[in-house]
Amino acid sequence: MNKNNPADRLRIIRKSKGWSLQDVELHSNGKWKAVVIGSYERADRAISLKKAVSLMEFYQVPITELFPEASPQVADRSLSLNLHKLSKIENSTAQSLRKFTKSIGDRRKDWNGQLLTIRANDLQFLALLLGIDESGTLDYLAEAELLNA
Structure with a gap:
């Protein structure tokens, strides 16, 4: 895992809340499906900037947390x-x-x-x-x- 990779950062942020993928789906009332979040975290699926912003708002985490260090x-x-x-x-x-x-x-x-x-x-x-x-x-x-x- 690369802590500076946005996909890995998504997993770190979710786990910092103590949530499983199913917990994300439950807490979002189904807005964020576990399978979709998992695919973002594995980088099997690209997340749009708009969805990344929305997901970070749901997590109540600044979007900048996806990018902890400047390249x-x-x-x-x-x-x-x-x-x-x-x-x-x-x-x-x-x-x-x-x-x-x-x-x-x-x-x-x-x-x-x-x-x-x-x-x-x-x-x-x-x-x-x-x-x-x-x-x-x-x-x-x-x-x-x-x-x-």
């Missing part, structure tokens, strides 16, 4: 995504990444459409959205040649 790869430097290159990639991961970067750009009022600086917490949420860990997310961005030095 050292990002904390020490900023990463810039090449949005122009991203716009030319046609796959579901790139489509999710485009929606995510548009949301960040809109929130920051940064509409230049060429580059977007990724912060440590942005990478954490992006990894959660893509259903892979931060290292895998960085690998994807590098392999797709989306990172600017």
Whole structure:
């Protein structure tokens, strides 16, 4: 178990409440099914950001608890995504990444459409959205040649 992996963090948070998977289903009046929570905790199923926020609200735990430490790869430097290159990639991961970067750009009022600086917490949420860990997310961005030095 990797205590910094969001899926493992979900299990740690649930167990810190002293709950089994069935207890989650019981306490949520069936909103959160035991089988679904278990699949999130095993990372067999990706959890959307919206559902992660809702689950953390149910647990009464800040969403930041899913990401206890900033990635050292990002904390020490900023990463810039090449949005122009991203716009030319046609796959579901790139489509999710485009929606995510548009949301960040809109929130920051940064509409230049060429580059977007990724912060440590942005990478954490992006990894959660893509259903892979931060290292895998960085690998994807590098392999797709989306990172600017």
